[in-house]
Amino acid sequence: MSPFCDMGVLEQFIEPVGFADVSASVALLTCLGLSTLFVILLNAVSRKARDHPETMVRRMIVAVVVMPVVSIIVLTLLSSRDTTDKAMPLYEWLGFRTHRLWYAILCPIVLVTVGYGSEYLHRILNREPLLDVGDLLCLHGFRNIIAAPLAEEFVFRSCMLPLLLPHWSVTICVFLAPAIFGVAHLHLAWEAYRNGERIQRLILVACAQICYTTLFGAFSAFLFLRTGHFVACYLSHAYCNMLGLPNFGEIPAHPHKSVLMVGHVVAMVLFFGLLAPLTDVSLTGTQFSSYFVP
Template identity: 35%
Template sequence: MDETCIRTANFSCFILASVYVGSLYVWKSNEDRNHPKTVIRRFISAFCMLFVAPMIVWVTLNYMNHKESVDLLTLLGLRWSGLLSAISLPVILTCVLFLGPITSSFFDGSWKDLFSADCWKNNLNDILWIRNQIVAPISEEFTFRACMLPQLLKCYSNSQAVLVSPLFFGVGHFHHMVERWRQGMPLVQSLFLSCFQFAYTTLFGMYAAFLFIRTGHVAAPCVAHAFCNVMGFPDFGDIGRQKGWKRTVLASAFVIGLVGWYFLLWPLTEPILYDNNP
């Protein structure tokens, strides 16, 4: 591998991650991250990143490629061809992975919220829901996947890029540790939670990077990200809280979901399904 290429791509990705996180803190405020004023200001930052991040990518790729032309929109996964598959198949695949939590939602009746007009109305009026399910998935996947991977893939193989890119994503979440500490949480506890968050965001980042590379669409990791945010981290403890046949069914659902996801991962992300010609 070209060491200069690797250093350039890694440095550019570091700049992207730093600018993304830094844009959230340019606003002077004493409110916490969930205060409506803070959320709206960070929405503005996220919107600005949709323009700033591609500029960084364009400069870096032109530096790497010199006189070669750069089809930036295609590299960023912004294209119409294969879009319908990109917003449907990754959701189906991720649903299989979350078969356990989905089964649990049938047991407690929460699945009905999906078909409740009042629930959707409340969600769309909830600024935190909009942040978690719409703004965060779009802005984070655009910056950490669509803008980083085209640079990393110039220097790394696909498998290497899948392993490297999530590290920027995981580290990019460590700023939450400072926020928790400022709100009064003990430093050790805040650090532990951030390390746990780093672990699962890095794992998800690998999955999201894989989806982006295989589909050639930024929409694919966006919808998977949004779905995961809706479901939350799987509550494995719910298996122990169930009784009788429900416990057996729920435990089986977790296992079947993981195994099914493993076997469907490659077939449902076949590039031809997304008109992706890497």
């Protein structure tokens, strides 16, 4: 483990480094620590409602500025000079590279569009707008589509996966970091409790929140490791937040319910069928590919 005096901050970003010297327990505790700090800071900056403008602005500053800086400092302190084939500059560990950037942008857009194909069909049948770009023009939409994905993907994907990857298999990493990400969203249930929500409903909401965020986080982590690009997981997160959750509850009473049910099945089959081929390392060319070799 190299402190700042061993290697300058700039050199940490340019010289090949690795995280193999960090023990598995320290790596896991660091991820849990960053997650806990994220939640504590979000709740400490304002006691007003989550959607109050003052709360949103303060939390966005914490999420987009404070937490990324803290996370980079932590990773810089934990990284060490490495000359193996799995070493790379810190900025590349974080997912910032130009190699096949165009593909890292295209790939998540295609996959999310396919996965949401039935939702698009639903909106077409209901004669609703396919996308509401106007959300970006309000503070609430900016938080959900720009700020939240930017902060969460950087901290929970870019900064945690490099620490976990040297110690666990890709499969474990794909679900371990998202599990931490999912638990970090429990503060939303606490906020609902403070607002007078019933305990029974809170438990259901909390379980659903953890399941959804963990499953989405697994997809995002998979994209990060397969493409090696931060922009891939960020775009997938932002795109999903823009579209929202699919409206499954309306299907049973919909006049075209059979078409929609078939559409959902086809969309899921296509999504999972294309997930591995479209993110194959032969297409993405990421250096993370060395971790996929047994």
